[in-house]
Amino acid sequence: MADALDQAAETAEEQKDMPATEKDGGAVSASENSAEASNSDDLENISPLAEKPEMPETAETQKPSPPPTEPEPKPEVAAPPKAKVKSKNIPMPDRNEDAPPLDAAEHPPVTVNGRYVVYPSMALKELNSPQAMAYAAEDRREPGRQVFALVCKPGLPTRTHLMRELKGQRIGGLLLMIDFGPVFWHAIDQTTIVVIYERPLGGRFVSSFGDSPPRVNEYELGRLIVDPVAQAVSELTSMDFAHRAIRLDNLFFIDKEKTELVLGECVTAPPGYDQPLIYEPIERAYAMPAGRGEGMSYDDMYALGITAIFALLGFNPVAKYADDELLAGKAEYGSYQCMCGNERIPLPLIEPLRGLLSDEEFERWNTEALENWLNGQKKTPIQRRPAPKPKTAFKFGGRDIRTSRAIAHAFSKNVKEAVKIIKNGKLEQWLRSSLGDSDLADSVAGAITIAKVHESSPDGSDDVLVSKVCMRLDPHGPIRYKNFSFQPDGFGAAMAMEYLRTGNFQLPAEILARDLVSYWVACQENRTPDVNVLEKTYQTLRGFARIAEMGYGMERCLYELNTNLPCQSELLRSAYVGHVDDFLTAIDEVADKVDTHDRPMDKHIAAYIATHFKHDITPHLKAISDSREETSLIGILSLYALMQWRAKTPTLFGLSSWLGGLLSPAIGTYHSRTTRRRIETEIPSLVRQGSLPELFDLIDNAERRQIDAADFEEAQIAFAHAETEIDSVIGEGVDQEKLALQSGEKATAIMALVLSMLATTVIIFVQSV
């Protein structure tokens, strides 16, 4: 056992025994410290969520909070497994540790990339991730190496691009990701991604404390948690990624001695998806879990701050508050005050924690600031700027709300009531008179006017109006539309989750159609280059969404925004297509398992290929979308032939056979039956070769088509000539007998003439003799 842990445990015991006022000499409550630092007497600002009469906003005084062990159910649609609250009410995501074990006989070992053997019957529940189950694994090349496997939930948009970057790269403070790859998992009868990680020998940090609170004293906090996490965040930032899964229960002791902590995995779910709401900065916490966005190192810093508080205190100081109350408190008083306002925080930790929990991104401490602090350098203390205080609270839904951010959140939860208040002008009046923000009041009035102009169209619907007003009230917050809330950089994951959950794109499509992202962009005070890029991206997506052809539509938007999402086609349900180069092989393999009367193409496949295949396939997509079956089939064949030719895929027997069997209408485009019969005879031999380019050449040979067309034209002319001749003989209005008689008369006249000439000649001859 590490010294650190012993020390932490000792400290915890000491603190448990000591009265609050006598705890650690160097530690003062944040409120005291704040009071000292800011020399302010305003107690409201100091301990915002303390049970005080001055705090009407916190529901503590308004309504009883639910018991801490049963957090209020979240309304988000695509919610991850609900956070369980363990270890002194510190929220942790459910890691499916109660899942039953798999039978070894029914579930034999599987291999990842031909090297790592994963044993489905040997679950490692203690290493489970919220979206991935852990199993024992073995490295065939290095049998003694300590590794384990995380089996991802299929269909979830995993962070495959990050997996590629992290693969085999040892990053300080981060659990080493060794390899990953798709594997067919019998238990779910699907192919899914399995990630191989180095096994943390000391186990999970929070598990190391048993029933005791997971606590680290202020002396060890920096070395044990802050330093490695900051190091990991720093390196990930240099790779242009954020971890987005920094939380207390995702820390592991890499060594048996439990001296070195590392961050756990962050690749098996969308960024921030599994994070309990408390770990997320306010603007991302308001979004639904799947829509929290890619985020940046700032978000990791915030999560580190929360993690540090939990580790330092050993419990969740705001456990008794429901999510909405917590967010309202953070919005009004600031995250630091909300979390630590009533707790005793050691003096040296106040500034870093205040820096890490700053609600303004530009003020939040970055890794550099943290390193400086770890090295003993001091940083100018951050002056907290509380949210503007209104003269009177805004009453909505039976609650008094004091910040526009909290109003936006409340409005998004109750659109019906919100519309009434927005339209009757009460909100505008409150913003103008009580909050004193006439600009905001004007913008809200503008949104109401626009809604009135578009009253009869969907753009003027109540949902759109509330969404736009929410964006005005909370410009940095998520876009909220009909319980679908997301940060613009999290739209892709949110849309993916919505599709996986409901099987349709209704809400994301409405959001694109209403152009809400452009409105969000217009609400931003600072038009950064990132925001401009974002706006352009969404304009492109709107263009795609409007086209109702194969390769476009919402499916295209899904894959454009989730470049690592495997193809969601029903045909490929049992396969995993994580890269376009694997597509042909995958569809070739499923050819034997599906009904080959169906086409090997659907909207998802077309959109996936259009997104990932680097060559221009616009004409192919046009042909595939054609209403004529034969053109569509030739389009499919030509696209797959092009893919096989470009990827130099050797043989595709299954797909060739599948397509070969569907080509009758395409063969029917030839006019000549002889040509058709010849093609039909040749198809089986080409199918046996597994070559789609040759099959395509047989079906759609330009020279053969030209000859066929020319011959057909000649045949048409010959047919018309024959018809004319027939018409001249037995056509309508033709008296065949009369004509025949006329012919006979003519013939008789000619015969008489000839006879006359012969007779005169003979007479002349006889007379002359």
Place this chain on the structure above:
Amino acid sequence: MTDQSQRMQDLTPDQQRQRGRSYLTWVLLLLAFFAVIAGATLILIIIGMLPTIVAFIIDRSKGKTASICVGSINFIGVFPYILSLWSQFDQLDSAMAMVGDIFTLLVMYSAAAFGWLLFLTLPSIISSFVIVLQQRKVAQLRGEQKDLIEEWGEDVAAIVEMQKLEAQEQHMEHGMEGMHEVDLEPRF
């Protein structure tokens, strides 16, 4: 011949009458010319070929086939006498003698009668053959069309179908136009 009659049909009645008068003038001029240079021969031909002249007048067949038929055979009966006339010194007297001889006239007119006989019997026999031949031709053409359809499908008849459709449409349009014209005509 057909073209000529077509052209004739294209002319207005006044034009046709004018052209008929013109032909008659030419015939009379030619007769006058021949009367001067070969009067005896002309008398023999006119008298000997009277059945032909009659046939020409009463012939309503297309192309005057009856006249040609009768005339050709009639000429066979007249021609030996013309040759005989040309060998005589006093042609005019000889011609008058010939036309006065009942036997000579019997030969000439019998030849014309044979011509008539040929014209009345042969065309119906020939037409029967022609009908059989035409039916065979139609069957052959239908067979060719069937082969074309078998090889190229029903679309090969697209042009024909289109032409028929166009003809039908045209017919309908003209029919309607006719109806309009009828309707628009003032009624007194």
